[in-house]
Amino acid sequence: MDYPPGKAPLAILIVAIVSGFLLLIYPAKKSAGNLQVWTFADSHFKAYQKVVPQFEKTHPGVKVDLQFVEGRAVTSRLRAAFASDLPVPDMLETEISSAGTFFLGPLEDVGFRDLTEELHKPRPDGPPWIERVVRSRFAPYTSRRIVNGKAEDHIFGLPHDVHPVLLGYRRDVFEKHGIDAEKLTTWDAFLTEGRKLLAKLNVDKSGDGKPEMNHYLIGLSDTDCGDLEVLLFQRDGQYFDAEGRVRMDDEIAVKTMLWYVPLVAGPERVGYPVGWNWELTDKAVQSDLILSYVMPDWLTGFFEQHVPSGHGKLALMPLPAFEPGGRRTSTRGGTMLGFTKKSKQFATCWELGLLMYFDIESRAEQFKELNILSPLKGSWDHPLLKAPKPYWSNQPLGQLFASQADNTPPQYTSPYIQLAKAKLGEALCDCVARYNAKGARGFEAYVRKRLKQSADELRLQMTMNPYQ
Amino acid sequence: MDNGERQSLRVQYGETPGGLAGPAKALLYATLILVSVFTLIPLVWLACAAFKGPGDMWSFTFLPYGEVQNPDGTMRPARATVINFIALFRDFGFGRNLLNSFFLTATGTSISLILASLGGFALAKYQFKGKKILMAIMLATMMIPGSVLLAPLYELICHMHMMNSYAGILVPGAVGAFGMLLFRQAMLGIPDDLIEAARIDGCSEIGIYWRIIMPVVRPMSGAFCLMSFMGGWNSFLWPMIVLQSKGLFTVPIALSQTIGLTGDMQYGLLMAGTFLGVLPPAILFFILQKEFIAGLTAGAVKG
């Protein structure tokens, strides 16, 4: 057959027909369930797969369709779905740094169901859920509205976690050099002892004027605000206050930035960025490059899986405090479970959510896999949490994190939380560059100015709001 | 001047009968080969990386060989493996992504080809009312960068209920002022007598288009098909906005999601997927090389 446009167009036409035909006879697997749940974390997905059969047994007629959807896709799909008539899942997990972006606009426009009432409902077997869960963990999923001069909190998600932060340090190296980690209760003490240790390690053995290898005391990033924000939260700094006003240029933020930058830049630096490349991190542990790490509970799981060189060498201690008696933990990351307004089976979803998040046995199982602590205060006595973990020098990991869980600071949110984090990262980069170039001269004034600049840019962006 | 004089002139200016002087020739080849190596090495690396299993990815520059030590001390042979491809198809549904890419790209190209050549024919060989205005508008819109259209198209597609569907990609994608003008350029050169003769023979206009014009512009069709196919296959931004469910994702979108994974398999999967994503346009280009270059440059050189 002679196809007038030519051979190649014919071939392409055939490809189109064949592929179209194949797509027709192998349609995408239609979700067989009638209750759709999205999760973006692979580990959560595997954990919930174990919970689903149990739930379906006790709820005949319900078929749960658990889907793994990549993080960014969750946000974009949800936004598109809320705006047009695309189907939304019944319930979904969303990450702490994007949850707030859905709270923009009047309450009727928020796609998530308001859970405040449900959480305050008295329960037959004890106090309402709101009192059983670490209170600060609701902050990132709460939108506070001022109505007639009164502040009303609207909670849109169940917190999955607490994510207390401890310091994971090289117990073997510390012990070898006679450092007692128990005594290092403040950052000042930690840094002083740490610098002495580094002076011992960073010696020039070959006589060429430079040490063989530079060791660093702590893994801290100089471009990304992730570690900075952990320390900011520790001393009660915030991006936003509870009403959603920008706070990232207040005195606490300035003090934290002033304290942080010389740790990661300049001649006296003791910090080295860790990053997400596990090969690199493993090699870093092997070569003793970094002697301590800022460890939220979920990171310990990653280390156990991907950093085999650290087995038995690392141990956990509470974060050194900023002042004696001060807070010895912080928080990093988080996930919430949201229920969409469009869903017609809220009651069933609620029960599934409770099973996934607040059931003590199922959370203990999840802890075994992921090292993630449940925000349920009553769940921390579970024997599984007391088990010694050989990777962490046989410490009872669960207990250690649980002991700090109640102290975790809140993370207040805003629809502009992502923008705020980006702005802090930019400020950090610029402050690092300035410190590297000009040192401490006039540095405080610069930090103050630069943070205010970031905060003002953020405030400016916040005015671009159709609801003003 | 005759050949002899020319020859002597060439020799005068440093050319031997075989070409340039020896060392200059060697230098030339060396340069070209060096550039070729630089050009190809990343792609060779890609092909090798697609076949490297977890653990081998960074230990070997190209393909694995010899033996490697396990974390527990035992040795294992390090070989090329298809494990990435198996995981890609079995666990990630990559086969479906490939199928989606093929379907959307091939269908889009076929439709665009017909529309552009039809329109180009009308513009080249007919006079009709509004032709000048139409061409002016088309040229004007071509100057506008595509990103201007993203927001309103998104809103339009939402309202037309074409979000998350093949139609959302195919329908807006069929519009192409560029293609129409390309075909117009190619068809201008067709002698009008040919068309008149066909008309006298009783051929309908559409018949003229199909049976006479299209075979004549085959080189341009080939070039256009390749450009359209490449453009569609590699297109990322608009499909990312429109396609929302996993079963509809094209290859670029699927790959961008694999980047978010962590773990040992991640890079292997990513490279295997990229490798497969690169093959179809490469193969098509290899087949249509001559037409493509002829079509590309015809417009530019005369332009």
Next chain:
Amino acid sequence: MSNERTNSYSLWRHQQRLAPYLFVAPFMILFCVFGIYPIVKSLYLAFHVTNGPRSVVFTGLSNFRFLLQDPDFYSAVKNTAIFAFFSVFLQLPLSLGLALLLNSRWLKGRDVFRFIFFTPNLVGQVFVGVLAGVLFVPRFGLVTRFLHWAFNANLDMKLLGDPDLVMPALVGTALWMYVGFNCIYFLAALQSVDKELHEAAAVDGANRWQQFIHITIPAIKPVALIVVIMSTLGSFQLFELPFMMMGGPGPNKAGLTVVMYLYQRGFDIGNLGYASTIGWTLALIVLTISLAQVRISGAVRGQR
């Protein structure tokens, strides 16, 4: 019988007259709906602020006023302009030089070389971005290792994590992708230059350099102009490469381009109105630059 004949004749005549309209019709309809309407609508949206496609609020010129004081927008423009400048003007000599080499009369295997040089472009920005992201990995990536081996660069340098290294990494990748592509344009132009011209000039006593200046360069000027305009247009719309290489704007916004910024504001945040404002400003910038380029080349040409 003659009636029949006239009827079918007039029908035939009819379809001949209608044909052009029918041929252009499908394109016209689609063009109006998906081409003209969005352009007009985006102009409309540029004066509004939205939260997704539903809530659209009229704000007059405030989007434009905001744009003029928006530091993120200026960063994006600066990054995009720097990228465009370096990638266009580094490309020109490289692809021209390559084309000249390929144009050598007696060169064997020209087709093979041509195919090889074209392959990176054929891969497409998305896939190149993914590949580059992996090749630039600190300590292990192929490019990082090569730079360490060849130029003693720091093996741990983060080509995509250090704000100062991101732009060179982007420009380098773009060069790898497009030099071959533009080389083919130049090669075609060079090959279409009449060889007789060169020989006639040689007879007149012109040496190779003079031949180059007076024959080759004028012949390729139109192509060079097209290459420069196309490269500039393309560079200003850079999005996929940094997006796939770094997953976003990169450290300290070093990889933020105008289109990426548009996408962020329009689709990550949901403000389609401001996204349209950004889009139109980009269109204006690009148009101005193209016009300037045409003017300059015309002036240069006129000088001859």
